[in-house]
Structure formats: C-alpha cells, structure tokens
Amino acid sequence: MTSQAVDYNALIPNNVGLADDPKLQRALERWHPGYIDWWMSMGPDGFQTAEVYLRTAISVERGGWAKFDYVKMPEYRWGILLAPPEEDRTIPCGEHVGEPAWQEVPGPYRAMLRRLIVIQGDTEPASVEQQRYLGSVSPSLYDMRNLFQVNVEEGRHLWAMVYLLQKYFGRDGREEAHELLARQSGSEEKPRMLGAFNEETPDWLSFFMFTYFTDRDGKMQLEALAQSGFDPLSRTCRFMLAEEAHHMFVGYTGVRRVVQATCEAMAAAGIDDPYDVEAVRKLGVIDLPAIQRKTNLHYSLTLDLFGSEESTNAANFFNAGIKGRYHEDQLDDDHRLVDDTYPVMKLVDGLLRPVEVPALNGLNARLRDDFMDDCQGGVTRWNRVIAGAGIDFEIRLSHVAFNRAIGEFADISVTPEGEVVEADEWERRRDDWLPTADDKTYIEGLMQPEFRPGEFASWIAPPSKGIQNMPPEFLYVRLP
Numbered sequence: 001m002t003s004q005a006v007d008y009n010a011l012i013p014n015n016v017g018l019a020d021d022p023k024l025q026r027a028l029e030r031w032h033p034g035y036i037d038w039w040m041s042m043g044p045d046g047f048q049t050a051e052v053y054l055r056t057a058i059s060v061e062r063g064g065w066a067k068f069d070y071v072k073m074p075e076y077r078w079g080i081l082l083a084p085p086e087e088d089r090t091i092p093c094g095e096h097v098g099e100p101a102w103q104e105v106p107g108p109y110r111a112m113l114r115r116l117i118v119i120q121g122d123t124e125p126a127s128v129e130q131q132r133y134l135g136s137v138s139p140s141l142y143d144m145r146n147l148f149q150v151n152v153e154e155g156r157h158l159w160a161m162v163y164l165l166q167k168y169f170g171r172d173g174r175e176e177a178h179e180l181l182a183r184q185s186g187s188e189e190k191p192r193m194l195g196a197f198n199e200e201t202p203d204w205l206s207f208f209m210f211t212y213f214t215d216r217d218g219k220m221q222l223e224a225l226a227q228s229g230f231d232p233l234s235r236t237c238r239f240m241l242a243e244e245a246h247h248m249f250v251g252y253t254g255v256r257r258v259v260q261a262t263c264e265a266m267a268a269a270g271i272d273d274p275y276d277v278e279a280v281r282k283l284g285v286i287d288l289p290a291i292q293r294k295t296n297l298h299y300s301l302t303l304d305l306f307g308s309e310e311s312t313n314a315a316n317f318f319n320a321g322i323k324g325r326y327h328e329d330q331l332d333d334d335h336r337l338v339d340d341t342y343p344v345m346k347l348v349d350g351l352l353r354p355v356e357v358p359a360l361n362g363l364n365a366r367l368r369d370d371f372m373d374d375c376q377g378g379v380t381r382w383n384r385v386i387a388g389a390g391i392d393f394e395i396r397l398s399h400v401a402f403n404r405a406i407g408e409f410a411d412i413s414v415t416p417e418g419e420v421v422e423a424d425e426w427e428r429r430r431d432d433w434l435p436t437a438d439d440k441t442y443i444e445g446l447m448q449p450e451f452r453p454g455e456f457a458s459w460i461a462p463p464s465k466g467i468q469n470m471p472p473e474f475l476y477v478r479l480p
C-alpha cells in the first residue's frame, strides 16, 4: 500500500512513495533537468521571473487539495499525485470484466497501454507550446494568471504520464519520456502526435475556444482512461480530472466574457444588427459572426481528436479493459458489448444518417457523441447573454461532418448545417464558416497588453468574481 500523504519536501512532491523506490527516483531526477530546459525554452515566453498567484496541488483529498500563493513558474512544484485507491477495484469492461484491477502492466497489453499513455502525455506539453506567446498580449493580469495556471498544470499532466512510463515500462518507457520533450507542436521534423496539437493558438479568443473545446476532449479521454483496468493509470487520470475542471472554466467564462463585451458595446452604441461588422469593429470588440467562425474551427478540430468513428483500435482498448466508456462504472449493461450495436453517422447514398455498427467498433463515435452533448451546455449559456442583450443571433455548434480531417467525413464537403456540397462550392463559401484572413488581422490587432490591475481590454468583460475569493482587481501577477 502506498501512503496517501503527499511528501511535499521532496525534490519531486509525490504521494507514490518515491523515497522508497530509489531506482525510479533516480530515473525521474534524471528526466527533471530536461523538463526544466523544455519549460524555459518552450513554456510561457517572457514571464519566467514573474510571481504568479497560482494554485498548487498539495493533497489528493476532496476538499482543500490545493493551496494558492505567489510562485515563479520555474519554481512551481510539479508533483506526482494519484487519487486514493479504490478498495477491491475490478476491471470495469471488456473480456476481463470483474477480475481484480491490474497493479502491474498486463503483459499482452503492454504495447497498447504504452501507446495510449504516450499519446495522452504528448498533448500536455503540446498545449503549453501552442500557448507560449499569449502572456505578452494578455487582456488583464487576471487572464494572464489563468493562462499560466493552465500551463503549469498541463506541465504536471506531462509529469503524470512520465511517471507511469518510467515506473512501469522500463527502458522503452524512459525513451518515450525523452521523446515527449523532443517532439514539438507545429514542427516539420518532429510534430506532436495528434492534429489539433500542431495548430496555432494565435490569439486569446482561440485560447478560450481551445480550453473550452480541446481541454474538454482532454476531460473525455481522461474519463475514459480513468476507467482503465490498469489501476495506476486510472488513479492518475482521476486526479488530473480535478485540475481539468478549471481549464474548461477558463474557456467557458472567457468566451462568455468576450460575447458579453460585444453585446454591451453594441447596446451602448445602439447597434442591434450583429452583421453590421464594420460598425461593431469600430467599437473595439469582436463581432458575433467572427466568434461563430472561431467556434466552428475549434469545435471541428477537436472532433478529429476522437479518431475514426469505427475503429478496431478502440475495440481492442475496450476489450482489453484498458480504456472504458464515459462513466463506464455507472452504465447499466454487460460491459462487454459483444453483441450490441451503436448508431454511427455515415454518408449513405449522398445523405448523412445514422447506421448501426458493432458497438465495440463504434466506441470512438460514442465518446465523441458524449463530448458533443457536453459542449452544448456552455454554448446555450453564451447564447443567453446575447438574447439578454436583445440581439438576434445564436452561436451554434457546427454539424459533426463539417470541416473534418479524420474519419468518416474526411473526404467530403459538408456545410455547418450538415448539407453535403461539392468541394468547389465549399471552398467558395469557406470564409462564411471559418476564420478569415481579415478576422485574423482584426483580432490580432486587438491583442494589446493590459497589465494594470483591475483593467481589462476593450474586447473582454471583467469576470464576475476573481480567483479564490480575491476580487478581479487583485494583483494576480507581479511582473518582474
């Protein structure tokens, strides 16, 4: 039994009894300097000596797991924290359902498991790389702090996966841990593994969309891995999910505040036509149609992260018991799915419609469907802000087949409403649907730093409250 108390004085804070495992400790201590090098060269640019009011995980108990204080980011205590073990936990799905959960890597599934852990690990530093230049154009110190909070925690999520690789996968685990610091978002020679993690996050609206949609893919995948029969992976992911909630909060409230600033400025100027873009942009806010185009882009890029709708990889992961469904342990069925089917949207005779496929092969589509439901809640609340201002406009989630590069819809052209069209028509109408060169120039022009405490850039409303009961005007970052 590992003790649950967090050893916070160790070089690497942990609750996995690192002090009793000198071999692992040495391996992690050898990896540490490379991580710090990566953080200094690829992490937040220009703010490494700033003192940031950060949350640090110091316990894994439900209430009070975090403390808040000023920290210089390179001195953040990235720790290895597993959620408390569940007594007598069993494998929740697949052919071994009901057998005791594995505490060691099950031999036959070693390669599969390693691959899942590596893919999960790869996304974490990728997002930090994508966001590295946003600090210098923060719309407020409050937002800057939230950006850095997300960044240090994604760094910790990398540690979480590296711990699993180093502890359970011997030499190839060490090699993979090394490679996680060598690949780079957007690189020609050594890109990150999944598509969306090689895209740019060029401005703060993209950052908020990314944390709303793409961090939510993180949530869904972590939920599925938290259902793993490999117990150390499950416990790691369960604790990561505690941190993940804040990332999506940053995205949800960020977009809502952008929408709010736009609506308030329009109301003050007596503009009620959301499509009068010229007039709206004169107010120094982001027009609603541009916000819709950003939504379309980030949502569709994120849908690609669920892989192909029909996937034998997904079936194998589930059968093996190493990746479950969303809330697997709360679902009421046989958890094997051998004879079940699942409806997957497909192109049939030129029309998009659901087709029943073997449930095991449809697991990526199922998780993606759960994700799509989960996305709608915040969008509905953004729309309440617009309706409350009396503006006739609704942000919509695009059709699942719109702008896709992976899976069933990769080779067809579909409008955001779900109409299949010819490729040249799609290209002609692209600028109605996805961010344009003009949007880019305008939005990037708005990205001017606002570093005075309590002040916010014109295009974003202040938050309704601050962090940890501090007011919005609290000095969230002490600049060097």
Ligand code: BYC
Pocket (backbone or CB within 6 Å): 116, 117, 119, 120, 123, 124, 127, 154, 193, 194, 195, 196, 214, 215, 216, 217, 218, 219, 221, 222, 304, 305, 306, 307, 308, 309, 310, 311, 312, 313, 314, 364, 406
């Ligand atoms: N881009 O059978 P298929 C997060 C590859 S985000 C490029 O359809 P599978 C975070 C695929 O690897 C959560 N390649 O896919 C968020 C496969 O390659 P191989 C990250 C792609 O395996 C914000 C081939 O195509 N965690 O944490 O069923 C900030 C055929 O694939 C893509 C995970 O993803 C793509 N989009 O499903 C920070 C969980 N999609 O094997 C962090 C672990 C597919 O033929 N990963 N391919 O060489 C998985 O469970 C699965 O790997 C996937 C893909 C769901 C991603």
Ligand code: FE
Pocket (backbone or CB within 6 Å): 124, 153, 154, 157, 218
């Ligand atoms: Fe993460």
Ligand code: FE
Pocket (backbone or CB within 6 Å): 154, 215, 218, 244, 247
């Ligand atoms: Fe995250």
